[in-house]
Amino acid sequence: MSQRIAIIDLGSNTTRLVVYDYEPGYRFHLMDEVREVVRLREGMGNSLALRAAAIERAQQAMRMFASFCRSQGIDEVIMTATSAVRDARNGDSFLARVRAETGWEPRLLSGEEEGYYGALGALNGVGLGEGFVIDLGGGSAQIIEVRAGLPARVVSLPLGALRLSDLFLGYDRAKPAAVESLSQFLAQQLEGVDWFRARPGDRLVALGGTVRNLARIDQATFGFPLELVNGYELAGTNLHEMAGRFWRISQKERLKITGLDSDRADIIQSGALAFAALLEHGGFESLTICQQGLREGLFYQHFLAGQPQPIFDDLRQFSPLNLARKFDFDNVHSRHVTALSLQLFDQLQAAHRLDASYRPLLWAAGMLHDIGVRVDYYSHHTHSAYIIRNSGLPGYTPREVGMIALLAQYHRKGNPKAGELGLLFDEEDQRALPMLAGMLRLAEFLERGRSQVVRAVRCHLDLANGWLQIEALEAGDARMELWEASRNLDVLQRALNLHVELVGGVWLGAGG
């Protein structure tokens, strides 16, 4: 049964309420989000007292969130506060007031807890086996070491973008001396964190609004063809370039930067410098953006409560299934088309010579090829591709999402072309697209009657003679499927550059 939960995260710069609709462990989606820029830390400086105006803004937002939850009938509310409240001398009385006004039990997270939940967001958002997660917010930055896919050491440092603007750079053009002071501060803060050093094979994943915005600015410079930032790899050189440029220009000039969120124009320069220092200290040459963070981590702890760790066993399997379930398409037909596609992929290895890393993309495309039907049946292939492109798939890179979307796009008709998504692809991807699309299409037409009458395929390759026979193993009358499939062999045939013949065979059971 569908349930709803609200999660509220009161940060130093913004506060957000998010509402998830979910079935525990099975599927979820974000239903609603309300974001308020409360700037709770504003003016706090070194006084370490939340200021009256900031308190009033935050209380106002909490009152609205409480009324929101009441009117939506959401009983389950998780409310957390982080560094601004943690650091403030009057944080306790502030939270007591929130409790009194709303009836919630606010949780004041320690820096370690904040880091842990951020890491959960990252591990369930892009996946990470070995490396580090950095969650840089308005007030603090958490560095979390990840080993064997689990969060390990955590440190929380006072390196949030709003705080650094507040203490060092100000909100407009900065003076070189201020930048120098900031650099010294960053170096000094990182000095003790000697375990934050890249080992061979380590990846760095970065969370938070600042780094997402840096990624969008970077994407805009070269016309990145997707609206996705999750899984995007931001090159260190580009990050260093932005860090060296933004503090030198005024807030007004920053507002002209394509991709910049207008309400970050006054703190992005501090965030960019902080990330540059972090990257350098850790010895990384790029970082991977994760769209998810603390709030999502809190959600996953709830959503995956039955597991030993609230981390998906297989994120790349879960996220396409989650999307399929959101559109009611995790069904027998989708699963059978997927199975036939993968049989073709496996049996035709000698003909296509594609890397095994393409196999999961074909799997995901098979599971998702029909989800666009809810938009409209006609052209549902296009709608499936649109939904895949725009909802993204945690655990997959933008390039992979693009490939999966294209496979769905071409699963029933059309000549597979990468189009604008070609910008994400290398030559091998371009070669893979029509091959994978050809396999998916053949599988789709072998499942034309949605009856699984073609139980399996058996491929007989004769590469020397440029010849391939595909046997469709039938458990019943599959004449229509064979006829339809034979009319839809052309994409695969051209892509493999083989003469392909399709014949009927008899299904003798799984052992046959």
Added chain:
Amino acid sequence: MSQRIAIIDLGSNTTRLVVYDYEPGYRFHLMDEVREVVRLREGMGNSLALRAAAIERAQQAMRMFASFCRSQGIDEVIMTATSAVRDARNGDSFLARVRAETGWEPRLLSGEEEGYYGALGALNGVGLGEGFVIDLGGGSAQIIEVRAGLPARVVSLPLGALRLSDLFLGYDRAKPAAVESLSQFLAQQLEGVDWFRARPGDRLVALGGTVRNLARIDQATFGFPLELVNGYELAGTNLHEMAGRFWRISQKERLKITGLDSDRADIIQSGALAFAALLEHGGFESLTICQQGLREGLFYQHFLAGQPQPIFDDLRQFSPLNLARKFDFDNVHSRHVTALSLQLFDQLQAAHRLDASYRPLLWAAGMLHDIGVRVDYYSHHTHSAYIIRNSGLPGYTPREVGMIALLAQYHRKGNPKAGELGLLFDEEDQRALPMLAGMLRLAEFLERGRSQVVRAVRCHLDLANGWLQIEALEAGDARMELWEASRNLDVLQRALNLHVELVGGVWLGAGG
């Protein structure tokens, strides 16, 4: 509870199986469609016997459909046959064999019944008060008179596109003498139908694959910016031009026509000539395309079984609700945003001076503004617009669908621009867009907390001084809503060219 029904329509040219998912009278959507070109009438000529090859193709398709229904667990199957079987001497034994093989009870529709169900599809697809519906298929064409929104007289004539190609023009380039014979045949068939004449205010609605394809060809000539054909108005002059051109060129040349379905290249010339003759005979200068026909009519008879007539009382109300329900968004928030928008529209009449015909578009946009959330919460405004554009809204013209999509697109951010959809708009539409978007946006932010705390608005206009006060009538603490709404007044303010001030007021109940 969700139910499923399959409807099978065995026509002269194609046969289709469609599957609907529905809750009786409440919501439905097309889940699946399997189309086979069986050309049942092929070779029948004047012999009036279904030929062996045609019978085999049709039986094969029916077997596949039966296996489809079994594997999907669909018990409710409506199977109908039309003109080819009706005209054939061996139609009975053909249907008996279908019955024996599938267990269905095939219904052989009379021309009148075929006309009636086609008209139901039209009345529930584009709406029609007074005029005529023409349903031109492969074998026959039905003309149905519609008076006071109900089907009245019906005639079925042997004017299907496949039949006319078969009997007169052949499938390739035609001889002028053949066209002359066809024209005489058309004139002679229509001679007796003296009641098919346009009265003032009458509209002509046309159904079937042939006319849909003619519309797509027409749309392609000027870069029509939507993928929709339902509700499209095809000008008589353009239809006559196509009718005069297509028979003169070969099938191969026809295949190069942008927008043409390749499997209609051999019969479109006959269909175009038939429509030209029908238009001329009826005295119409244009026709409105309807995407729906016989199959949908059969479905509506089932879906609306509880009503005196299986026709929506208010199609323009039902179709946005149906779309909202498909995405689980017929909810309190959507309805309240809609209500507030319409209050603004009504009370600001003197300021915006928009025609009342814009009001239902604002209503529909209000009901649909959030449906994109299921694709992804972020950018859901863009996803809502995408879904509206691509699923279409029966009862609305493409221009109206475009306007509703744009209003959804701009309901939370951005400066309203028609973009490519401007091609559908006149100057008044261009003026209306930012006004309506401004109202919807203000309503959305007055409902920011989804709590209906702003129960209503009251507008105080002082046009002479270019001044407008909007009172937000609160039933509780609406500070956040007022604050958010005040930051989102700019679109409305610019569009109305008034100084707008927003103030809080007290809700004194519906009588206040």
